[in-house]
Amino acid sequence: MTQPRTIDCETVRDLAPLYVLGALDAAEAAAIREHLAHCDDVHAELQELAEDAGSLLLSVEPADPPAAVRSRLLAAAESDLRDGRHPSVAAGVPVASDSAGDAEARDRPLPPAAAPAPSAVLPPAAASVPPATPARNDSAATPAGAEPVARSATPPVDLRVERERRRLRWATLGAAAAILLAFALGGYALTLRGQLADEQAYRQAVDQALQLAAEPGSATAVLAGAANASAGLGVIGADGRVELAMRGLSSTPGREVYTAWAIGPDGKPRSLGDFEVGGAGTGVASGTSPVTGAGTVLAVTREPGPGATTPTLPIVASGSATSASG
Amino acid sequence: MSRVHDDPVAKPGRLEEPADETLLAGLAAGRLEALDTLYDRYRSMAFGIARRITADDALAEDVVQEAFLGAWRGADRYVPGKGTVRTWLLSIVHHRAIDAVRRRRPAAELPSEQDGARTPEPLVLPDVWGEVAGNLDRDAVRAALGTLSDVQREALELAYFSGLTQVEIAERTGVPLGTVKGRVRLALGALRRELESSGAGGAS
Numbered sequence: 001m002t003q004p005r006t007i008d009c010e011t012v013r014d015l016a017p018l019y020v021l022g023a024l025d026a027a028e029a030a031a032i033r034e035h036l037a038h039c040d041d042v043h044a045e046l047q048e049l050a051e052d053a054g055s056l057l058l059s060v061e062p063a064d065p066p067a068a069v070r071s072r073l074l075a076a077a078e079s080d081l082r083d084g085r086h087p088s089v090a091a092g093v094p095v096a097s098d099s100a101g102d103a104e105a106r107d108r109p110l111p112p113a114a115a116p117a118p119s120a121v122l123p124p125a126a127a128s129v130p131p132a133t134p135a136r137n138d139s140a141a142t143p144a145g146a147e148p149v150a151r152s153a154t155p156p157v158d159l160r161v162e163r164e165r166r167r168l169r170w171a172t173l174g175a176a177a178a179i180l181l182a183f184a185l186g187g188y189a190l191t192l193r194g195q196l197a198d199e200q201a202y203r204q205a206v207d208q209a210l211q212l213a214a215e216p217g218s219a220t221a222v223l224a225g226a227a228n229a230s231a232g233l234g235v236i237g238a239d240g241r242v243e244l245a246m247r248g249l250s251s252t253p254g255r256e257v258y259t260a261w262a263i264g265p266d267g268k269p270r271s272l273g274d275f276e277v278g279g280a281g282t283g284v285a286s287g288t289s290p291v292t293g294a295g296t297v298l299a300v301t302r303e304p305g306p307g308a309t310t311p312t313l314p315i316v317a318s319g320s321a322t323s324a325s326g
Numbered sequence: 327m328s329r330v331h332d333d334p335v336a337k338p339g340r341l342e343e344p345a346d347e348t349l350l351a352g353l354a355a356g357r358l359e360a361l362d363t364l365y366d367r368y369r370s371m372a373f374g375i376a377r378r379i380t381a382d383d384a385l386a387e388d389v390v391q392e393a394f395l396g397a398w399r400g401a402d403r404y405v406p407g408k409g410t411v412r413t414w415l416l417s418i419v420h421h422r423a424i425d426a427v428r429r430r431r432p433a434a435e436l437p438s439e440q441d442g443a444r445t446p447e448p449l450v451l452p453d454v455w456g457e458v459a460g461n462l463d464r465d466a467v468r469a470a471l472g473t474l475s476d477v478q479r480e481a482l483e484l485a486y487f488s489g490l491t492q493v494e495i496a497e498r499t500g501v502p503l504g505t506v507k508g509r510v511r512l513a514l515g516a517l518r519r520e521l522e523s524s525g526a527g528g529a530s
Contacts (some may be wrong), residue, residue, distance in 0.1 A: 023492050024491060051409075059464060060375050064370050067386050076395055087400075
């Protein structure tokens with residue numbers, strides 16, 4: 001095993017170019033990841049360098065992999081679902097065959113009560129695992145027979161017909177709706193860290209936000225931070241009710257709090273309430289906003305104490321609400 | 327959020343094509359057809375990168391498969407604000423290819439255990455990945471690389487595409503560690519300036 005050692009911010013900045021290029025040894029890279037996971041500095045320089053490094057990926061000549069790779073990939077992914085290795089299926093719990101909701105309820109991000117919200121977003125049929133059709137070779141990329149599936153231990157899975165059939169179904173999935181789902185599943189990582197109470201609060205908040213999002217006239221905002229991993233989901237109901245779930249925040253020591261704000265067309269921020277954040281990095285808030293509808297901006301700031309009436313910059317995360325229609 | 331719709335790669339002309347982020351939500355939810363579509367969209371770039379780094383077709387195939395499988399299992403770890411799905415995914419391919427090259431080397435060169443030969447290590451998903459400007463293309467990046475000095479270009483190539491560590495690059499090129507570090511930093515800066523000034527991209 002490579003033992004992560006402790007390094008300081010200066011060392012991280014010094015090694016940053018080599019880190020983003022992948023030219024550090026395993027121990028050095030692990031030490032940087034360890035540092036980033038706990039550092040209050042967002043290390044924005046890393047993001048910029050990663051952009052530079054990422055452009056190098058584009059200099060590479062694309063090449064078509066043999067069709068067998070697709071078959072092996074899909075076969076492996078399918079057995080993930082079957083064997084409970086995929087996050088969408090509960091570890092050790094057999095995949096429920098009766099309801100679409102259960103197929104993705106790995107550790108129950110949504111209690112049954114929330115079912116109307118996700119199923120309004122996701123056609124139930126799409127949730128079932130398509131049956132493997134083992135016979136045909138995938139001939140999309142290579143002429144039939146050009147690549148015998150010699151290296152494949154598992155039968156090839158061909159989904160081309162399925163794919164065509166499902167294309168339209170995917171089109172009905174709005175991007176915002178899909179992101180809602182991603183947030184619903186995001187609580188999964190918390191389970192691994194054993195932050196049970198925080199995880200439940202986060203789940204509940206996402207659940208409430210999803211229910212609110214399903215109501216007519218509501219607007220949904222995906223909140224994103226500038227350079228760190230903070231992100232969140234906020235929904236404003238037609239009546240001004242706001243449900244907010246945030247993750248990836250640093251914890252709040254002492255009297256410090258995060259404050260949620262709604263910013264309407266007049267540009268004036270109004271506090272929606274304060275919340276604290278513990279080791280799990282999640283925070284939830286409910287409040288009432290005097291401004292509603294698409295275009296309302298939801299934002300989160302860090303404040304020295306509760307009851308702030310004007311936000312202390314910088315904004316930790318923000319997002320503009322859009323009407324929740326698929 | 328409009329960002330989702332801005333990536334030109336995510337919008338291959340036909341209206342009914344789902345955005346990358348939609349597909350990723352599908353991956354998180356365990357939808358094979360979403361994985362299939364995402365694979366279709368990026369398999370060529372992924373295989374190109376894997377082959378470039380491993381210089382071994384069979385190994386590159388494994389890398390691509392493992393990388394997409396990593397995305398499949400870790401889709402809920404993607405953070406929308408940090409960059410595009412494309413760069414996230416291709417960063418996974420890059421990481422995996424580097425890992426594969428290092429594991430392939432003789433045991434003597436490996437600092438720790440040698441058991442990695444057959445059992446793949448757990449995939450480390452990238453915690454930082456760039457948002458590469460959508461209008462950048464291969465020609466623009468190659469042209470920009472062409473303006474770097476030979477030693478800078480070599481440093482970038484070795485660091486990004488060879489799987490060598492900084493220590494190994496220093497040995498290979500016969501210069502001190504600090505020089506490797508400096509060259510790489512300067513090269514990345516020069517590449518960025520060149521791409522920006524050619525109007526081909528940059529972060530904003």
